[in-house]
Amino acid sequence: MPIQLTDMIQLSPNRQAFPYVKQLMERPEQLKVEIQKIGQSTVIDCGINVPGGWQAGVLFANICLGGLAEVTMHWADFGGIRWPAVEVITDHPVRACMASQYAGWFVKKDKYSAMGSGPARAVVQSEELFEKLGYKDSSDLAILCLEGRKLPTEEAVKWIVEKCRCPAENLYILIAPTASTAGSVQIAARSVETGLHKLMELRYDLGLIESGWGIAPVPPVAENDLGALGRTNDAILYGTTVHYVLDDEDEHLQSLIDKVPSSSSRDYGVLFQKLFERYGNFYDIDPLLFSPAQVWLSNKRSGRSYRSGEIRPDLLTQSFRLEL
Numbered sequence: 001m002p003i004q005l006t007d008m009i010q011l012s013p014n015r016q017a018f019p020y021v022k023q024l025m026e027r028p029e030q031l032k033v034e035i036q037k038i039g040q041s042t043v044i045d046c047g048i049n050v051p052g053g054w055q056a057g058v059l060f061a062n063i064c065l066g067g068l069a070e071v072t073m074h075w076a077d078f079g080g081i082r083w084p085a086v087e088v089i090t091d092h093p094v095r096a097c098m099a100s101q102y103a104g105w106f107v108k109k110d111k112y113s114a115m116g117s118g119p120a121r122a123v124v125q126s127e128e129l130f131e132k133l134g135y136k137d138s139s140d141l142a143i144l145c146l147e148g149r150k151l152p153t154e155e156a157v158k159w160i161v162e163k164c165r166c167p168a169e170n171l172y173i174l175i176a177p178t179a180s181t182a183g184s185v186q187i188a189a190r191s192v193e194t195g196l197h198k199l200m201e202l203r204y205d206l207g208l209i210e211s212g213w214g215i216a217p218v219p220p221v222a223e224n225d226l227g228a229l230g231r232t233n234d235a236i237l238y239g240t241t242v243h244y245v246l247d248d249e250d251e252h253l254q255s256l257i258d259k260v261p262s263s264s265s266r267d268y269g270v271l272f273q274k275l276f277e278r279y280g281n282f283y284d285i286d287p288l289l290f291s292p293a294q295v296w297l298s299n300k301r302s303g304r305s306y307r308s309g310e311i312r313p314d315l316l317t318q319s320f321r322l323e324l
Contacts, residue, residue, distance in 0.1 A: 011092065013066025013100040013119035014139040020062045021143060021172050031056045038157045040168035047180030048151060054084075054218075057185025060174055061086065064145045064186055066100035066119045068092040071189055076215060078239050079313030081322070084218045086188045093212035093244070097193035098200070099135050107146065109156040114148030114175065124163045132200075142166045146175040147183065149225060179221055179228035187232040188216040188240075191292055195242040198260055198291040208248050210300070214292065216240040220320055230273025233290075234319035237262040237272065238312040240292040250302050257297055261309025265289035269312075271319050 024044050028035050032053045034045040046052040046060055054073060061071045069090035076085035090096045104127045105116035121127065121144075122137035130136065142164035146152065152160070152173060161168045176182040191214025200206055217239040219231035246253070262268055265288040267275055275285050294309040317324060 011068065011095065012137050012139045013068060013095065013122055014137055014141050014143050016067030017063045017065075017100075017119050017143050018067070018141060018172075020059045020067060021174075024056065024059055024174070031059070038152060039154050039161070041157050041161060041171040041173060043151060043157070043173045043175065045151060046174055046182040047176040048149065052176055052180050052182035054181060054185055057176075057182035058086070060145065060176060060182050060186040061088070061189035063143060063174060064101045064118045064189070065090065065096045066122075068096035068100070069192075073185070073218070076217070078217050078316060079311040081313045081316060081324075083316075085215050086185055086218050087213075087215045088189050088192050089211075089213050090192060091211045093192055093196060093209055094133065094206050095135070097196050097212070098129065098206065099133055099137070101190060101193045102129070102197065103147065104129055107144075107152075107156065107160065109153070109159040112150070112153045112156040114146040114150075114152070116144055116146055118143055118145030118174070120144035120160075120164055120171075123165070126163065140166045141170045143172045144174070145186070146173060147178055147187075148175055149177045151175060177228075178225045178232060179223070181221055183228065184219050184221055184232060188218045188235050191216045191236065191240045191242050194236050194240070194290060195244065195260065195292045195295060198288070201287060202256065202259055204256065208246050209244050210247065211245045212242060213244075214240060214242040217316060217320075226276075227273065230271060230276065231319050233272035234315060236292060237268075237289065238293050238315040238319070241294040241296070241311065242292045243296040243298065245298050245300055247301050248299055250299055250304055253297050253299055253306050257295065257306040257308045260291060260295045260297075262289055262291040262293055263309050264291070269315070271315060
């Protein structure tokens with residue numbers, strides 16, 4: 001049964017995210033980004049031909065979340081390691097994370113390809129996920145976030161405009177490579193989303209979740225995108241804690257909690273790059289691995305909270321190549 005997210009214009013992820021896009025456009029030098037036009041659409045480079053940075057990464061993450069979350073950076077403790085962290089708080093977890101932030105749209109046109117996330121997905125509706133959510137954003141403004149090493153071609157931008165069914169000048173595209181500062185921040189900011197996706201895989205009713213709060217270490221930028229793919233996944237799998245407020249039966253949560261963290265997977269305990277090299281295919285890795293390291297479920301119906309999983313500083317130290 002669809003979750004039925006009501007389409008209220010004031011909660012449109014594309015409309016809510018636009019003020020953050022404007023911040024990038026108004027302060028490109030300060031935020032180390034570059035603004036350009038491809039066709040009639042605006043493309044914001046956050047780390048390909050420019051350095052980008054942590055501040056750009058925070059704005060990128062806010063945009064990915066459709067402006068429906070609060071994203072901040074600070075120092076935190078991860079099992080005895082003090083390290084920069086990105087924290088995400090949202091009272092609209094399904095709309096912000098699943099209908100916007102989730103990287104569910106593989107953008108491909110001719111020889112150009114990149115992984116797409118962000119508010120535009122809720123307009124395009126190309127994924128089966130939106131049938132489950134029962135939600136569509138009818139905004140005529142579309143904002144797409146890409147993870148990739150190359151700027152989109154003019155043909156690719158034109159194709160995206162057609163998919164978004166909006167005026168070309170109303171399309172805004174952000175892009176950052178995995179191996180970039182902004183890329184590290186925006187991927188680490190997927191803590192709450194990763195837990196929600198795991199719960200959905202476990203066939204849990206996401207409509208029972210009222211809010212989400214997550215914290216993850218921000219990986220140091222790796223020497224290449226493969227290394228960055230490993231580090232960003234390790235940050236989630238072995239360094240992230242998420243907390244959800246739900247309205248459910250205690251018995252249901254008790255039977256669920258140990259299935260949610262990454263430790264429930266057969267592939268748990270191995271650095272992600274090694275797993276990727278072992279299988280040779282991203283989709284052969286156990287899908288149950290893609291989960292936060294530690295999960296809290298707080299039941300507002302009973303006042304009880306349940307926890308499972310743990311932070312693994314040993315694996316974070318290896319992945320991040322920390323000299324302690």
